[in-house]
Amino acid sequence: MTLSDKYTDALPHSPAHPLPEDLVRQAPKVLLHDHLDGGLRPRTVVELAQEAGYDALPTTVPAALGEWFRDAADSGSLERYLETFAHTCAVMQTAPALFRIAAECAEDLAADGVVYAEVRFAPEQHLAAGLTLDEVVDAVNAGFREGERRAAAAGRRILVSTLLCAMRHADRALEIAELAVAHRDRGVAGFDIAGGEIGNPASRHAAAFDHLRSEGARVTVHAGEAVGMESIREAVLRCGAHRIGHGVRITDDIEIAADGSVRLGRLASYVRDMRIALEVCPTSNLQTGAATSYPGHPIDLLRRLGFRVCLNTDNRLVSGTTMTQEFQHLATAFGYGPAELEEFTVNAAKAAFLPFDERTALVDEVIRPGYARLRSRSLGHVPVRDAAAA
Numbered sequence: 001m002t003l004s005d006k007y008t009d010a011l012p013h014s015p016a017h018p019l020p021e022d023l024v025r026q027a028p029k030v031l032l033h034d035h036l037d038g039g040l041r042p043r044t045v046v047e048l049a050q051e052a053g054y055d056a057l058p059t060t061v062p063a064a065l066g067e068w069f070r071d072a073a074d075s076g077s078l079e080r081y082l083e084t085f086a087h088t089c090a091v092m093q094t095a096p097a098l099f100r101i102a103a104e105c106a107e108d109l110a111a112d113g114v115v116y117a118e119v120r121f122a123p124e125q126h127l128a129a130g131l132t133l134d135e136v137v138d139a140v141n142a143g144f145r146e147g148e149r150r151a152a153a154a155g156r157r158i159l160v161s162t163l164l165c166a167m168r169h170a171d172r173a174l175e176i177a178e179l180a181v182a183h184r185d186r187g188v189a190g191f192d193i194a195g196g197e198i199g200n201p202a203s204r205h206a207a208a209f210d211h212l213r214s215e216g217a218r219v220t221v222h223a224g225e226a227v228g229m230e231s232i233r234e235a236v237l238r239c240g241a242h243r244i245g246h247g248v249r250i251t252d253d254i255e256i257a258a259d260g261s262v263r264l265g266r267l268a269s270y271v272r273d274m275r276i277a278l279e280v281c282p283t284s285n286l287q288t289g290a291a292t293s294y295p296g297h298p299i300d301l302l303r304r305l306g307f308r309v310c311l312n313t314d315n316r317l318v319s320g321t322t323m324t325q326e327f328q329h330l331a332t333a334f335g336y337g338p339a340e341l342e343e344f345t346v347n348a349a350k351a352a353f354l355p356f357d358e359r360t361a362l363v364d365e366v367i368r369p370g371y372a373r374l375r376s377r378s379l380g381h382v383p384v385r386d387a388a389a390a
């Protein structure tokens with residue numbers, strides 16, 4: 001029995017009741033954890049592979065390729081999940097390819113109702129055809145601006161910021177940290193470290209994190225996905241992470257007694273007290289073995305305990321998901337209604353690597369009015385939790 005199974009048993013929780021999909025799609029959403037190289041359109045992968053002469057794709061039928069990614073990544077292992085990115089990175093080696101992929105990313109997110117996104121990628125993985133790190137970042141940012149323009153022309157408002165990832169197993173973290181600082185007034189909102197967690201401690205890249213700290217840069221760290229508390233402790237206390245990518249294994253530091261009383265250890269308390277956001281990605285967690293099922297996922301436990309939890313896609317292609325689908329899974333698993341969707345969205349906006357006045361404007365001028373409109377339109381929908389209480 002997992003900790004959240006136990007907690008679910010201790011607290012009565014609502015039966016399944018999916019929210020209407022179009023309602024979820026139209027709700028304004030904020031996405032902080034989405035990988036550019038994990039979210040390509042399958043058709044784009046096929047077309048760019050043809051252009052680049054890359055003939056190692058498992059299939060060139062777009063729908064079948066989408067299924068292949070999801071199935072291949074569905075192994076219970078983060079390492080095998082990450083192997084699938086060889087195919088996407090292979091077609092992301094020129095400025096026009098990066099521009100196209102970034103523009104389509106912004107368009108797809110806007111069509112899914114995302115109003116603000118931070119999209120990440122590892123520049124060092126896009127140098128094989130001779131681009132420089134600066135050229136990679138410039139091409140992606142130009143693509144995001146184009147995608148924002150196309151979305152606006154279609155009547156959808158979205159703003160996309162970039163996060164630059166270093167890779168845990170590689171040795172370019174300081175260079176990428178410097179790159180993130182150099183581009184911070186030109187579309188780059190912060191730094192992340194990704195890749196295989198086991199055997200690759202983030203603390204090995206202390207020089208990068210020291211540089212980021214001394215420059216006052218914003219930092220998120222993938223941690224607590226394949227490794228538990230030790231990895232989260234490092235991320236927060238040694239690397240200075242303002243947010244944690246995944247972080248779901250923080251439950252290792254939470255105890256629930258038979259009578260339902262809850263005790264947080266020192267690390268879990270620190271994360272909650274300091275409002276360090278957990279960028280939770282449920283579907284990805286099921287694929288990599290960080291969680292066992294949607295109803296057994298610790299996101300609901302963490303939310304109820306007051307952690308700053310937000311909901312994310314991680315990799316829309318590799319995990320075969322969208323923000324709308326992630327919300328739908330939780331609505332079904334936990335009986336969530338618009339109030340919980342709004343809560344996750346406000347949490348994400350508060351944790352965004354945007355200036356304070358822009359975060360406030362996002363909450364007050366976009367999210368709150370958006371959910372108020374939604375509530376007035378969705379009076380017909382009564383979440384089971386509310387119906388039971390009525």
Ligand SMILES: O=c1[nH]cnc2c1ncn2[C@H]1C[C@H](O)[C@@H](CO)O1
Nearest residue numbers: 035037085120121122165194195222
């Ligand atoms: O969930 C993840 N954990 C660790 N690394 C990840 C995850 N999803 C994607 N990545 C890696 C693979 C990509 O090539 C890289 C940069 O986006 O980040």
Ligand SMILES: [Zn+2]
Nearest residue numbers: 035222245314
């Ligand atoms: Zn990730």
